[in-house]
Structures are given as C-alpha cells and as structure tokens.
Amino acid sequence: MDHFTYRDGVMHAEDVPLPVIAEAVGTPVYVYSRATLERHARVFRDGLAGVPDKLIAFAVKSNPNLAVLKVLGAQGMGADVVSVGEMRRALAAGIAPEMIVFSGVGKTAAEMVAALEAGIGQFNIESEEEGVELAAIAAARGMTAQCTLRINPDVDAGTHDKISTGKADNKFGVPISEAGQIFGKLAGLPGVNLRGVAVHIGSQLADLAPLEAAFEKLGALVQALRGAGHEVTHVDLGGGLGVPYRVGEVLPAPAEYGAMVERVTKDWGVKLIFEPGRVIAGNAGVLLTRVVRVKRGIKDPFVIVDAAMNDLARPALYGAYHHFEAVAPKGGQMTANIVGPICETGDTFAMGRDCDALEAGDLAVFRTAGAYGATMASSYNSRGFVAEVLVDGDKFAVVADRIEAGAIMDAERVPEWLL
Ligand code: LLP
Numbered sequence: 001m002d003h004f005t006y007r008d009g010v011m012h013a014e015d016v017p018l019p020v021i022a023e024a025v026g027t028p029v030y031v032y033s034r035a036t037l038e039r040h041a042r043v044f045r046d047g048l049a050g051v052p053d054k055l056i057a058f059a060v061k062s063n064p065n066l067a068v069l070k071v072l073g074a075q076g077m078g079a080d081v082v083s084v085g086e087m088r089r090a091l092a093a094g095i096a097p098e099m100i101v102f103s104g105v106g107k108t109a110a111e112m113v114a115a116l117e118a119g120i121g122q123f124n125i126e127s128e129e130e131g132v133e134l135a136a137i138a139a140a141r142g143m144t145a146q147c148t149l150r151i152n153p154d155v156d157a158g159t160h161d162k163i164s165t166g167k168a169d170n171k172f173g174v175p176i177s178e179a180g181q182i183f184g185k186l187a188g189l190p191g192v193n194l195r196g197v198a199v200h201i202g203s204q205l206a207d208l209a210p211l212e213a214a215f216e217k218l219g220a221l222v223q224a225l226r227g228a229g230h231e232v233t234h235v236d237l238g239g240g241l242g243v244p245y246r247v248g249e250v251l252p253a254p255a256e257y258g259a260m261v262e263r264v265t266k267d268w269g270v271k272l273i274f275e276p277g278r279v280i281a282g283n284a285g286v287l288l289t290r291v292v293r294v295k296r297g298i299k300d301p302f303v304i305v306d307a308a309m310n311d312l313a314r315p316a317l318y319g320a321y322h323h324f325e326a327v328a329p330k331g332g333q334m335t336a337n338i339v340g341p342i343c344e345t346g347d348t349f350a351m352g353r354d355c356d357a358l359e360a361g362d363l364a365v366f367r368t369a370g371a372y373g374a375t376m377a378s379s380y381n382s383r384g385f386v387a388e389v390l391v392d393g394d395k396f397a398v399v400a401d402r403i404e405a406g407a408i409m410d411a412e413r414v415p416e417w418l419l
Contacts, residue, residue, distance in 0.1 A: 001039065002036045003033040003035045004286055004367070013033050014393055016391050016394060018286075018365065019363060021288060021391075022327075025387055027288055027290040028288065028289045028305075028306055029389055030285055030287055030288070030369060030374045030387070031396075032065070032284055032391065032399070033391050034393075037370075040281070041280055043253075044276055047257055047258030047259075048261065048262075050258065054273070055099060055274070056076070056078065057099065057100070057101050057275050058078070058079055058275075058276065058277065059239050059275045059276060059277030060079050060081050060277075061080075061375065062281050063281040064086055065388055066092060068281065069095065070093045072280065073093050077095070077280075079100045080275035081103070082103050084115065087115060087118060097119040100115075100122075101275070103198070103200070105126040105130075105172060107123075107130060112137050113141075123147045124147070124149075125150060125186065127174060131149070131182070132186070135189035137191070138191035139191030144192065148198040148273075149183050150173035150198040150199065151173050151179050151217075151218060152174060152176060153166050153213075153217045154168040154175070155167070155201050157240065159202045159203060162317065165203075166201025166214060172200070176217060176221065179197070179221055180221070196233060196234030196236070197218055197222065199215070199236070199238055200237075200238025201214045203240050203242075203278060204240075205240045205252075206251055208256065208260050211257070211260070212260055215260075216264060222270070232270060233270055233271060234272075235265070235271075235272055237273065238275050239275040239276045241254065241257055242278070242279070243368060244368075245323065245367075246323060277372075278372065283367070283368050283370060285370020286368075286370075288364075288365050290306050290363055290364075291358050292304045294358065297337060300337050301337070302336065303334075303339070303358055304339055304341060305340060306341065307340055307366070308340025308342040308347050308381070308383060309340055309342055309380070310340075310379060311374075311377050312373055315348065321350070322350075324355050324367075325365060326356035326358055328362070330356070332357030333355070333357055334357045335354050336355060336358070337350065337351045338350040382405040384402060384407070384408065
C-alpha cells in the first residue's frame with residue numbers, strides 16, 4: 001500500500017497534489033512519500049517479528065538519497081552498501097557504523113581502509129582473493145574486520161538475467177562446493193573474524209521457493225562449518241523480495257517471507273541480517289513527468305514525455321514495466337507508445353500501452369519508481385540529472401536539486417593544447 005492516491009480527480013502524494021510539485025520544481029521529478037517509506041519499513045520489520053536477533057540493513061543502492069536514508073535510519077534500519085560513496089551517505093544520514101554491511105565483488109584496497117576506519121559492522125567477502133587482501137590490510141593496521149563469506153548457492157532466482165546473482169556462473173560469492181575449504185582458509189588469517197555466511201540470489205523475486213532453496217543450502221553449510229569446528233554466529237540473507245509493478249499483481253508479502261525465514265532458520269542460533277531495497281523504496285516513489293507532445297504514429301500515437309531513459313533506465317535496460325497514468329485523468333483512454341525525447345529507440349517506456357488519454361502539457365506518473373530510479377540516472381543527451389522531492393503530509397521539500405546540463409559542462413575542461 002502506498003500514499004499516491006487520487007483526491008478530487010488529481011493524484012496526490014500524501015496530502016500534496018502532484019501539480020503543485022510540478023509547478024514548484026519542474027519536471028521530470030521523482031516524488032517520494034515519507035509515510036510510504038515508513039509503512040514499508042514497519043511492514044517488513046513486523047514480518048520478521050518472530051526472528052529474535054536481527055539487523056535490517058536497507059540496500060542503499062536502491063535509493064541512496066540522504067533524506068530517504070534519514071527516514072529509514074530513524075525506523076531503526078542499518079545500511080547495506082557496495083561502495084565507499086554509499087557508506088558515506090549512510091553515515092551522513094546518521095546510521096551507526098556498526099549497522100553498516102559492505103557487500104560487492106570489487107571492493108578496492110582504499111575502500112577497505114575507509115570502511116575499517118569508519119568502523120563498519122560487517123564486510124561480506126565475495127572471494128578468497130578479497131578475503132586475503134582484507135585480512136592483510138586490517139592486520140597491518142592492528143585491526144580486525146568482522147566478516148561473513150558470501151556464498152553462491154547455484155540457485156536460479158527466476159528473475160531477469162541481469163539482476164540474477166545466485167547462479168553458478170554469476171560473479172557473486174564463492175561456489176558453495178568450495179565454501180568449506182575457503183572458509184577454513186580465511187578463518188585462519190589474522191585481521192579477519194570470519195563469523196558467518198551471506199547470500200543474495202537476485203532481485204525482484206516473485207516466488208519464495210528459490211529463496212527458501214538458497215536458505216536451506218546455507219543452513220546445511222552452517223552445520224557443516226560448525227562440524228568442522230568453526231564458530232558461526234551471523235548469517236546474512238540478502239534482499240530480493242519483489243514488489244508489484246502492475247495493477248492487481250500479487251507478490252509474496254513480507255509476512256509470508258518472514259514466516260518462511262522463521263521456519264527455515266529456527267534452529268540456526270545466529271543473528272540474521274537482511275538487505276531489503278526495492279520492497280522498502282519501490283512503491284514509495286513515482287516519476288512525475290509532463291507530456292511534451294503527442295505525435296501521430298503508423299498505428300498508435302507516440303506520447304512523448306519529458307522524462308527519458310536517462311532519468312528512469314529500467315524499461316530500456318531490463319524491458320521493465322512501470323505503470324503509467326495521468327495525474328488528472330479526463331476520463332478517456334488511449335493506446336499509445338510512451339517514449340522519451342532521447343535520440344535512440346531504446347528510449348521507450350512502453351509500446352501499445354492502454355493508458356489514460358493524454359495531450360500536450362498534461363502531467364503523468366510512472367509508478368514504482370522509488371527504487372532503482374533516480375539512482376540509476378545519467379546525463380545522457382546532456383539532459384542533466386533529475387530532481388527529487390520528499391513529501392511528508394502536506395509539506396514537501398526538494399531533497400536533490402536538478403543538476404542542469406550546464407553544471408555538468410562546467411566540470412569539463414578543454415586542455416590548453418587544444419586552444
Ligand atoms: N543485497 C545485495 C548484495 C544486492 O546486490 C542487492 C541488489 C540487494 C541486497 C537489494 O536487493 P532488492 O531487495 O532491492 O531486490 N537495478 C536493478 C536491481 C539491481 C539489484 C542489485 N542488487 C533493477 O532496477 O531492477
């Protein structure tokens with residue numbers, strides 16, 4: 001459930017009519033709802049009420065906006081980060097370092113040093129090579145890095161190939177068949193306290209079965225590690241829970257996920273870490289856009305909006321569906337191709353989509369844009385970076401300025417020898 005609803009025929013974010021935001025900030029603009037973020041954080045937490053010892057670390061990559069992180073931090077969430085940039089954001093938002101976990105296959109030495117110095121709670125090591133390097137860096141500083149080893153369980157998450165991470169040929173984690181041996185090697189190194197294992201098999205999962213299969217494999221591994229004399233106190237179960245993008249689509253609820261986790265992990269005797277991203281932020285944001293013009297097509301008309309693939313990359317990258325509707329529907333319907341202004345055919349949000357009738361100047365939204373939206377924006381076609389707004393009841397604030405194309409050009413230099 002979200003707080004983007006129609007009142008008197010106009011879509012509001014909480015108590016703010018979207019045309020008011022468009023007027024004040026311009027379009028395209030991402031609009032987030034604080035009440036929705038808080039609700040999703042609460043529902044996820046409640047779903048896991050039966051798990052006694054846990055850390056819920058928001059996947060910062062899904063929405064790294066400082067104001068969003070501040071809202072979620074106040075809900076008791078930690079942060080799952082994959083770069084020093086994300087770590088700095090989490091810290092700046094007031095999230096305690098010990099509630100930060102650092103994932104990712106390509107942590108650089110400089111990032112390891114920065115994270116050690118910040119005192120983060122956990123590194124999820126993704127390879128033997130990384131573990132050896134981290135151990136050396138920490139030991140040289142007389143420090144101990146708290147770590148888990150990320151396991152690739154070779155489970156097909158049944159999601160889009162580009163966001164699947166737990167199959168044997170994906171780059172993430174160590175093969176489960178070698179996990180015992182690698183764990184044994186890394187656990188013996190000074191500089192690391194290898195205290196558990198981690199898994200994350202993919203994103204936008206529509207089915208709990210692959211997650212359960214991965215967790216079962218992890219449970220067996222925990223037993224085997226203990227059998228080999230290792231102490232296992234932490235298990236990181238990653239993120240991945242999908243959200244509805246289409247009207248009427250039903251996905252596993254956090255409560256069902258929580259019940260499955262409780263059932264599978266009840267005898268593990270560990271602290272569990274969760275890294276939800278999309279399920280918290282996805283439906284807490286929309287991309288508000290204005291129709292530039294409607295162009296006749298051979299079959300369906302092209303509704304050309306002022307948002308483009310540089311602002312919301314998911315349709316172009318993954319063929320993703322984002323529900324599209326008018327901010328102030330006039331009653332009619334149309335079948336249209338929804339496209340942006342960028343000069344490539346990939347800049348298409350939808351072909352042959354049934355939607356509210358729209359004409360030039362009308363406002364519309366792409367829904368479910370709060371996760372992997374603004375954070376994946378680029379300035380392609382010199383369009384600048386899209387602005388972000390947070391709504392709270394009847395007030396709103398710009399939480400990320402629009403970065404105009406001119407400001408990006410200002411950061412460029414023409415060397416003297418070209419003059
Ligand atoms: N933990 C790790 C280690 C991850 O790699 C990810 C997402 C998450 C947690 C959070 O997953 P979530 O709960 O949001 O599914 N750009 C793509 C999604 C990429 C996900 C990458 N990893 C998209 O727009 O669909």
